[in-house]
Amino acid sequence: MVAKLPAIPERKEDLLTIANGQVKIGIDREKGGSITYISSAGYSRNIVNYRDPGRLIQQSYYAGIRRDRRQEGQGKHWSPWSWNPIQGGGIGSWAEVTAFERLNEHTLYSETIPNLWDMPNEPAAALMKQWTRFEEGLPNTIVVQCELQCDRDENDPWGPAVANPQEVPACYFTRNFHIAKSYLGDGEWQLETDPPGLPWTKASPPLQAMAFFEESGQGIAVFSPTAGKSWNFGSSGGPNNIEDPTSTYTMHVAPVVRVNLGPKSNFNYRYWLVLGTETEIAASLDVLIEKYENEEYELTNSSN
Structure with missing residues (x-):
């Protein structure tokens, strides 16, 4: 059963989008600058579930030890919990966006002060930046x-760097994209x-790519070449035909890699999102895999 989150005050969306005739994608100022909208020429409705700050398509990281902070207001369903900055926000709260712009007709940019997931309205000592654009030569493909940037006190209670799973990225789609394939x-x-x-x-996609399809055959794939072999995916329950992007029920996927994030x-x-049918997605994935299968993430100051 999915834990029930506290009610969040309704906030007007402020969406920046880019479109190229094949794909439309949007980031939301009021939802941490996260990706809250994706549609395609073959599927005109929104694929992204944006019900709460824990959904969306967004950055999500973990560092340090797990701490019981219930006496300070920590959510009981997330205790003990590690240092977990979330681009969308924490339980019951949306994160603050400090930069939000369309750089050109092909690129969106945002900067976010993320919130810690386990506490309501607690900004993390961190900054997230994100560039969202179309992949050159592949009109059905987005690269993010x-x-x-972590800016914790080096002597804070979460402690030094330890190996933690990082979601690269965390993705939540509408529930009808229930057919999962590696x-x-x-x-x-x-x-x-x-x-x-x-x-x-758990899934182990051999080429670091998984796709999720709805019954008519339209789908969205995630290619994350820096991820490890173990990915999380699945539904939160409910019927397979729910198209509502604000529904409790959702489909989730998170490529995971263990990284020692220090203070x-x-x-x-980087990761890529590919839209279309199986055949269309496969053709683009073959190009991406050939070009980027050896791509590595960049990490500095991990020993702190």
């Missing part, structure tokens, strides 16, 4: 560059199955 290359796919509800199911670490990586 993410940067985390890409095997050369147009071949492997169906992945999961029991509804938490905990999330002063900087972390940079």
